[in-house]
Amino acid sequence: MIPFRMTALVAFGLASGMALADVRVDGPIEYGIFESQYKDYQPGERVLTRSNQTIQRTDVIPAKLGTKFGMRYTLTGKQEKDTPLTLLYLTPGVVSPDGKRHDKFVVEQQMAAGAPLDVMAFEFTEHYEVVPGEWRFMVFQGDRLLAEQSFTVR
Numbered sequence: 001m002i003p004f005r006m007t008a009l010v011a012f013g014l015a016s017g018m019a020l021a022d023v024r025v026d027g028p029i030e031y032g033i034f035e036s037q038y039k040d041y042q043p044g045e046r047v048l049t050r051s052n053q054t055i056q057r058t059d060v061i062p063a064k065l066g067t068k069f070g071m072r073y074t075l076t077g078k079q080e081k082d083t084p085l086t087l088l089y090l091t092p093g094v095v096s097p098d099g100k101r102h103d104k105f106v107v108e109q110q111m112a113a114g115a116p117l118d119v120m121a122f123e124f125t126e127h128y129e130v131v132p133g134e135w136r137f138m139v140f141q142g143d144r145l146l147a148e149q150s151f152t153v154r
Contacts, residue, residue: 022077023111023141031071031149032057034121061153063130070121070137071149078113085109086140087120092133092153120147 035054061069089105096102112118120137124130132154139147 023075023082023146024077025147026074026076029071029073029147029149030055030057031059031151032069033061034068034070036066036068059149059151061135061151063124063132063153065124065127065130067130068121068123069135069151070119071147072117072119073139073147074116075118075146078111078115080111080113082111083142084111085118085146088138088140089122090134090136090138092131092135094129094131096128 033056035056055072061067085108087107087109089107091103091105094102118139120139122129122135122137130153133152135151135153137147137149137151138145
């Protein structure tokens with residue numbers, strides 16, 4: 001999951017003339033732990049899941065390998081050529097094996113006009129990613145905040 005490349009999304013969007021559509025969250029935001037029957041996670045291992053995976057609603061996340069947490073929401077007004085979403089993960093300070101500290105991860109996500117649900121999640125797949133403290137997830141389109149959720153990992 002590491003490293004992520006940071007992008008100059010806002011500058012690119014304005015310079016290229018891309019417009020912001022009336023994209024908005026429709027309905028409630030589900031958040032918490034994405035449930036899985038898989039139990040014996042190994043470092044580097046990812047388990048494929050479906051978008052309708054059950055979410056145990058909580059903002060307290062266990063600090064253990066294999067935990068996947070985040071939010072699922074419905075966006076309306078999406079068009080494929082719209083300004084992409086920016087998923088901003090603020091962390092309490094993940095230190096990767098190269099010794100670099102990551103206080104944030106930024107992911108640019110193109111609009112998927114036909115997708116009924118959107119997901120922003122983080123899965124602890126490596127021991128160094130399992131960092132206790134506050135994790136804050138934010139979804140932007142350009143400079144507009146569409147969704148936000150904080151989690152306490154312990």
